Amino acid sequence: MTLWIAIILAVSVGGWLIRYLSDNHGWSGTDPLEREAPGGGPLPHRGAPEYWAGLGEIRTLEDAGRVLRELSGQEPKPYASIEFGRSRNEACLSVMTASAAARSWVYGLQECLGPGLVAYAGAESSLGRSSVWHREVVVGPGRDQFAIVEHAGTDACNYGMAMEDILAKLKSIDERYGIRIREASWDTVGFDLVRRPDDIPAFCAELYEFCPDVVDQGVDSMEALEELVREDGYIVLWWD
Known part of the structure; x- marks a missing residue:
């Protein structure tokens, strides 16, 4: 009897979870990226x-x-x-x-x-x-692209900064080097650098002062951040 009760509970909870994910996250039970075309191989619209x-x-x-x-x-x-x-x-x-x-x-x-x-x-x-x-x-x-930060409601309240402070810094970096904002959430912003700074160590020191977690909970060292800026140019700022 106990086994049957456990099975019934598991099925009920599983059904509720699927409905919850569908209602709140648009999840249908299959990841579109995992599907294949009828003849095999990936769907053409990824x-x-x-x-x-x-x-x-x-x-x-x-x-x-x-x-x-x-x-x-x-x-x-x-x-x-x-x-x-x-x-x-x-x-x-x-x-x-x-x-x-x-x-x-x-x-x-x-x-x-x-x-x-x-x-x-x-x-x-x-x-x-x-x-x-x-x-x-x-x-x-x-x-413009700064509306992304506004839509995401990004701030750094743990560091005493509001959204306006983040926007001001991003606009300053954009004026000097050009950026393309690609991602944002309530505590993160990610962007591509259009042009590399001439003085990468100084730029990374500026980033660290603005967002310490880019190193402390991110790439782990200033040397790694400098390499990231130099070779990849995609930066994710995160205020934990």
Whole structure:
């Protein structure tokens, strides 16, 4: 009798979890990135260059919703999650995908978006599966890339900085070197550097002063940060 009760409870909890993930995270029970075409091999719409090349300009949020639906196989949620889903930005649309794919989708979307729209990789979640991380891909209105930080509600309250402080620093870096913001959440911002600084150690010291966790809980050393800036140029700032 005890075994049957355990089985019934397991089935009930499993069913509830699937419904919860579907309702709150757009998860259908299969990851679109794990599907294959009928003849085998990957589906052709996973953000490959040829997909974006043939897409044309995305001019409206409605158009963006159709693209997100095609990419993900999900109905886009009419919001972006903030602070682990504790609040929502209802000015945006979002879908979930594997974290490894989110940024590549964002690169493609940003190339195709018309004026007045922004795209970014947003909140991350394990979706109840600790070994598989997923992330929101978000499209929303915005005059420029700094609207991404506003949509994500990014701040560094643990370090006494508000969103306005973060925006001011990002705009300063953009004026000097050029940046392309690709991801943001309530406590992170990630961007590509367009031009490498002439004095990379000084620039990294500036980054560390602004965001100590980029080293202390990130790359582990100033030397590693300098190498990252020099060779890759993609920087994720995180205020834990």
